[in-house]
Structure formats: C-alpha cells, structure tokens
Amino acid sequence: MKRNIILLAITFFAASCYYDKADLVYPVAASCDTTAVKYSTTIAPVLTASCNGCHGGTAAAGAGIVLDNYNSVKTYVTNGKLLNSILQNGKASAMPKGGGKLDNCTLSKFSSWINQGSLNN
Ligand code: HEC
Structure with missing residues (x-):
C-alpha cells in the first residue's frame, strides 16, 4: 500500500514534469x-x-x-x-x-x- 502511494506520487511528479517540458518543447504548430x-x-x-x-x-x-x-x-x-x-x-x-x-x-x-x-x- 505504502509502495503504491509512492508510485502514485512519482507518477504525478513525472507527469507534471512531462507537462512542463511539453509546454516548452512542443508548444506550437509546425x-x-x-x-x-x-x-x-x-x-x-x-x-x-x-x-x-x-x-x-x-x-x-x-x-x-x-x-x-x-x-x-x-x-x-x-x-x-x-x-x-x-x-x-x-x-x-x-x-x-x-x-x-x-x-x-x-x-x-x-x-x-x-x-x-x-x-x-
Ligand atoms: C486592460 C489594460 C491592459 C492591457 C490590455 C495590457 N496591460 Fe499590461 N498592465 C496593465 C496594468 C494596469 C499594469 C500595472 C498593474 C499590474 O501589474 O497589474 C500592467 C503591467 C504590465 C507590465 C509590468 C508587469 C509587472 O509585473 O511589473 C508589463 C510588462 C505589461 N503590463 C505588459 C503588457 C503586454 C505585453 C500586454 C499585451 C500582451 C499588456 N500588458 C496588456 C494593463 C494592461
């Protein structure tokens, strides 16, 4: 259970990092x-x-x-x-x-x- 919560936290953290980067790297249409x-x-x-x-x-x-x-x-x-x-x-x-x-x-x-x-x- 505790491990699941840690995994969940990591997933959220990774997702928010990805979102930030995506925002910067892929913000515009070709x-x-x-x-x-x-x-x-x-x-x-x-x-x-x-x-x-x-x-x-x-x-x-x-x-x-x-x-x-x-x-x-x-x-x-x-x-x-x-x-x-x-x-x-x-x-x-x-x-x-x-x-x-x-x-x-x-x-x-x-x-x-x-x-x-x-x-x-
Ligand atoms: C409806 C009026 C209005 C419009 C439209 C507007 N501004 Fe402003 N702007 C203000 C006011 C009032 C302030 C000062 C008070 C504040 O910081 O909210 C300000 C502050 C600023 C500052 C200083 C911010 C700071 O934190 O010191 C900048 C830079 C700026 N505006 C740029 C822009 C740019 C670029 C645009 C267009 C994309 C824009 N403004 C459109 C009213 C406007």
Whole structure:
C-alpha cells in the first residue's frame, strides 16, 4: 500500500514534469514560423493590437508602462517583465490584463525575437 502511494506520487511528479517540458518543447504548430521575427513586422503589431489600448503613450490604463516604442519595450524585455507577463508564469503580472493569453505561436515569436537579441529591426 505504502509502495503504491509512492508510485502514485512519482507518477504525478513525472507527469507534471512531462507537462512542463511539453509546454516548452512542443508548444506550437509546425506552421508557426519563428525564424524571421522582427520588431517592426511581428512584435510591434501584436503590442498595438493586444497591449497598447492600455500601454500606448497617452493611455491611462497601463499604469505608466508604455509599450508603443522600441526603447521602452526594450526596457521591459531587459528586466524580464515583458516575457514573464505574457507567459503568465507568475513572475510578473499576467498580460494582457483581463484578456486571453496570447496564442502559443505568438509567444514563441516573442521568445525567438528576444533570444535573437530583441533587435530594433
Ligand atoms: C486592460 C489594460 C491592459 C492591457 C490590455 C495590457 N496591460 Fe499590461 N498592465 C496593465 C496594468 C494596469 C499594469 C500595472 C498593474 C499590474 O501589474 O497589474 C500592467 C503591467 C504590465 C507590465 C509590468 C508587469 C509587472 O509585473 O511589473 C508589463 C510588462 C505589461 N503590463 C505588459 C503588457 C503586454 C505585453 C500586454 C499585451 C500582451 C499588456 N500588458 C496588456 C494593463 C494592461
């Protein structure tokens, strides 16, 4: 009996590990192209569509956090909050606030752009 409980615990632990990894390794459809991600054509349009209603320059709803220009976006990339907020991993406030999480392909594009140095391209 005790052995069964231990096995059960191990199974749960393994399952949750697998889930975490699957989340990271297989998050996106094969049709999701993360190779040529650019600030101007990929990142900025998502921010405009999903974030800048609150984080655009004159909007009051974004608590002073402005994401409508590269330099300001870069600040939140560098301090880790941008990615953590959209990944909704508990390390920053989950964004977009009050809205649905961005889809996995879009999240992969943000990761890819950041991994490539978050250039102003
Ligand atoms: C409905 C308004 C609204 C939308 C839409 C929104 N935000 Fe926010 N965001 C806020 C508010 C308000 C705060 C500050 C209070 C808080 O942390 O909840 C904030 C905080 C943040 C922070 C700082 C988080 C921290 O923990 O310090 C980041 C980064 C951020 N938002 C990014 C985004 C991104 C990226 C999007 C789009 C995917 C987005 N936000 C969409 C309202 C919004």
